[in-house]
Amino acid sequence: MPSNPYGSDGKPSPAYEFRGVQVGNHNVQHNTYAQHVHVPAVVTPMEKLDAPAGLINLPERSALFVGRGGDLRRLRDALAASSGSVVVTAVHGLGGVGKSTLAAHYAETHRAGHSLVWWITADAPTSIESGLACLAVALQPAVGTLPLEQQTEHGLRWLATHGGWLLILDNLPGPNDAATLLARLPGGQVLITSRRTTGWHDIATTPLSLDVLEPGQAHELLTRILTRHDPAAVTDGADAVCAELGHLPLAIEQAGAFMAETGTSAGEYLDLLGRYPAAMYGETAEGGDTHRTMARIWRVTLDRLADTPLAGKVLRMLAWYAPDDIPTALLNGFDDELAVIKALGRLAAYAMITRAGEVISVHRLVQAVTRTPTPMTFTALRSTSHTRATTPPARWPWRSGR
Ligand SMILES: Nc1ncnc2c1ncn2[C@@H]1O[C@H](COP(=O)(O)OP(=O)(O)OP(=O)(O)O)[C@@H](O)[C@H]1O
Ligand SMILES: [Mg+2]
Known part of the structure; x- marks a missing residue:
């Protein structure tokens, strides 16, 4: 079975059947002990799956949040810019200045307007992959029986075939680190936080430089x-x-x-x-x-x-x-x-x-x-x-x- 369940045309690969297929490494076991019998998981194609209402993944935040009214408005306007494709904006600034806090507050405030809000700590390529895998499993627990690489692909596939979502990539090292992911996303909103101050204009509408508090x-x-x-x-x-x-x-x-x-x-x-x-x-x-x-x-x-x-x-x-x-x-x-x-x-x-x-x-x-x-x-x-x-x-x- 190919590790990527989707072909280059974006359609499920013929060698990879979703519905009715037994997944995981255990489906050929014939064990007489009940506790060793694995119920075959049935994985629904991600494009056919709606997000459960209100599905969000956001970090816990301090109850205290002050100021930032102007920054929140700028974020809203940047993400609302309709370009017919994925909308990306980036908040950049010094360590400890409040980028993640601002992003979390924005996401929490605007969650009702999105089909799904998903936070990924994006400080390494592997953390983006595991964040997408977690998304896939949250959308469809049966995906959890697949190898991690395929879970990641399922998460990506869901984002690529749905709109109305907000994805937060927190602490991304730089613009290039999101290139592969963004290239696969035709729609949706992506909010990036990063300490890196340059290079965002290539991928983001109106990048926001966050300063210390007034x-x-x-x-x-x-x-x-x-x-x-x-x-x-x-x-x-x-x-x-x-x-x-x-x-x-x-x-x-x-x-x-x-x-x-x-x-x-x-x-x-x-x-x-x-x-x-x-x-x-x-x-x-x-x-x-x-x-x-x-x-x-x-x-x-x-x-x-x-x-x-x-x-x-x-x-x-x-x-x-x-x-x-x-x-x-x-x-x-x-x-x-x-x-x-x-x-x-x-x-x-x-x-x-x-x-x-x-x-x-x-x-x-x-x-x-x-x-x-x-x-x-x-x-x-x-x-x-x-x-x-x-x-x-x-x-x-x-x-x-x-
Ligand atoms: N607007 C705010 N109101 C209240 N507390 C804030 C605010 N902004 C930031 N803080 C507090 O300051 C701390 C640092 O903020 P945060 O983690 O968002 O910084 P950061 O810019 O993301 O830093 P890093 O680049 O290191 O990830 C947090 O613990 C947060 O609670
Ligand atoms: Mg941060």
Whole structure:
């Protein structure tokens, strides 16, 4: 059976029958034990399949969303541009500036106008493929019995033969990385987020360059974080903190979590940041000033977590995995179970990680900062023997290139 069930004319390949065919590797087994009998799956051609009403795949988002009214309108207009073919737009900007958050908010707000809304983390070719495979299985669970390559093809086929959908490719490295996929899509809307700033005009209508928050929006975000659990919390000086952090949403979120968790005032927090001036941190490939801002926050938070050294160790370990959906079970045996639970709780309280059920996410910018040795790390390396915890494990195999 060919791995691609569709011919070059887009029609199902004659060698690949969908309806009534037994799929999977088990259909020739004749086992007398009931638990080993596999019910043959029947796969309906994707072009004949409607999406179940309201089928969406979107990441969990923070309940706090501020500003971006103009950006949301620009996105809507760009995606509404009717060209008779697939409409693509791209949101690009610095790490932590809020691209994914904007895309998720847009998708959530506009979900009712789409037959399907599907989010794919697109930071590697394999993640696009597995995202399409997940789509196919969500549309038709029987597809799950097929090899992954065919699942991917089924997902693509559904998109190619239907309209009215919105596909989000989050964190795409660059325009070329979507070329193969886009070439197969005659209709629908594709929203891309990327740190890459150039090259989008070739594939996207009106690419949107996303900037940091406006000062008023940044102030609103910080005060909402500070007063979320304590409406009486003092918010004086919030403007100064936002300005020091360059109005970067990720930085404000983490600084706010620290201040709220520890009862630190704006003035005290600025003093803490002052211990780690930006100039201490070198330029990095992962984004000069934002990286330095995050490095300062990270140092302040880690100082505070000195009473839970395991928290820093856990974060350094998590920094080497892909950022989303890291199974908590990976930490089994890392240390005493209760100590690990406590460490994770503290990291979450300071917004260094987010947890959803049994999985953990660490923002990719926090990971980048965590992986970068700081001036203090070098001092520590010279004066202690903890080299194993701080030396980047370059040979670790499971990160994909970031
Ligand atoms: N408009 C906003 N309102 C409230 N919080 C925001 C907003 N934009 C971003 N944030 C917060 O800032 C953090 C960083 O945002 P996000 O992950 O969207 O950045 P990004 O630009 O996609 O970064 P990267 O390039 O690293 O993927 C998120 O945790 C999010 O909750
Ligand atoms: Mg993002």
